[in-house]
Amino acid sequence: xxxxxxxxxxxxxxxxxAGLVDSIAGGGGLISxxxxxxxxLPAHYAMGTNKTAMCVGTFTSAVKYLKAGQMDLRVGAISAxxxxxxxxxxxxxxxxxxxxxxxxxxxxxxxxxxxxxxxxKDFGSxxxxxxxxxxxxxxxxxxxxxxxxxxxxxxxGPGTGTFLILAFTAxxxxxxxxxxxxxxxxxxxxxxxxVAVFLFNGKVIFPLAIPAAVFAAAGNYLGAKLAIxxxxxxxxxxxxxxxxxxxxxxxxxxx
Numbered sequence: 001x002x003x004x005x006x007x008x009x010x011x012x013x014x015x016x017x018a019g020l021v022d023s024i025a026g027g028g029g030l031i032s033x034x035x036x037x038x039x040x041l042p043a044h045y046a047m048g049t050n051k052t053a054m055c056v057g058t059f060t061s062a063v064k065y066l067k068a069g070q071m072d073l074r075v076g077a078i079s080a081x082x083x084x085x086x087x088x089x090x091x092x093x094x095x096x097x098x099x100x101x102x103x104x105x106x107x108x109x110x111x112x113x114x115x116x117x118x119x120x121k122d123f124g125s126x127x128x129x130x131x132x133x134x135x136x137x138x139x140x141x142x143x144x145x146x147x148x149x150x151x152x153x154x155x156x157g158p159g160t161g162t163f164l165i166l167a168f169t170a171x172x173x174x175x176x177x178x179x180x181x182x183x184x185x186x187x188x189x190x191x192x193x194x195v196a197v198f199l200f201n202g203k204v205i206f207p208l209a210i211p212a213a214v215f216a217a218a219g220n221y222l223g224a225k226l227a228i229x230x231x232x233x234x235x236x237x238x239x240x241x242x243x244x245x246x247x248x249x250x251x252x253x254x255x
Contacts, residue, residue: 003208007039011208012215015053019219023061024227025235026161026183027242028054030249032216045205048198052209055191057216062184064224071181075172078142079164079182080189083150087193090154104254111247141172146186153190159246161187162239176235180227 003011014035022028032054036046065071145167153160164183168174174182198204227234 001045001205001207003039003205007041007208008211010039011035011212015057015212016215016219018054019057019061019216020223020226021219021238021242022054022057022161023064023184023220023223025180025238025242026163026165026187027159027246028057028161028219029157030159030242030245041205041208044198044201044203048195048201048203049205049209049212051191051194051198052204052206053212053216055188055195056213057220058184058188058191060217061220061224062181062188064221065177065181065184065228068181068224068228070177070228071185072174072178075138075142075168075174076182076185078139079146079168079186082143082146083153083186084189084193086147086150086152087154087190090151091194091197093155138172142182145171146189150186150190150193153187154194157194159242160190162242162246165235165239176239177227180235 015032018028018030018032018035020028021031029050033046033050036050037043041049062071066073066076145164149160149163149167152163161183164186165176165179168179168182169176172179195204
């Protein structure tokens with residue numbers, strides 16, 4: 001399948017924007033996946049090509065957070081391994097579970113998260129010592145977060161990065177920047193699992209995936225730079241916007 005010039009003009013700018021958003025607060029798939037559909041790609045090819053490009057972008061932002069010292073290496077590594085396993089499990093059982101039930105559950109949770117972010121304006125601005133996990137609790141927390149949200153990524157996908165950031169902040173006591181760094185490691189692993197599945201089934205259009213990956217990497221690099229230089233302010237605002245988009249996205253599919 002050879003993409004047209006129109007396809008590149010639609011996909012590449014939107015993938016850049018998706019990478020920018022994804023590197024700050026996750027949820028870039030809410031922008032990038034519809035871009036491929038809008039360009040006329042069949043659903044499975046859109047998903048496979050999107051995952052491949054965004055995987056490169058996520059790797060770029062993960063390196064940026066790592067170099068800036070905004071990633072806990074132990075938590076990032078543990079959650080990445082469990083997220084990889086979770087994504088494989090999620091992908092395997094996706095056809096056996098009614099995703100409408102899961103989407104309704106998520107739809108119920110999202111407004112509560114949005115209200116919480118509006119009310120608690122200092123959420124994630126700094127690490128919470130009272131919640132900061134260590135030792136076995138840290139390892140177990142990272143393992144469970146990666147496994148559960150990685151499984152969600154394999155089952156449904158949208159908002160995975162955002163949920164990872166919120167989980168690392170709420171349950172391990174990280175600030176939003178450190179949580180974002182760890183989320184990139186876990187999300188990179190779950191994306192890699194999905195890419196492996198799509199590649200094996202021949203659902204990646206490489207003439208489009210390669211330039212899209214370049215744009216995704218550029219967006220992720222710029223977004224990570226903005227988040228690191230601007231602190232948790234950019235992260236918190238973008239998380240809120242992504243949650244609103246995710247709510248609208250799921251609601252439109254259920255109606």
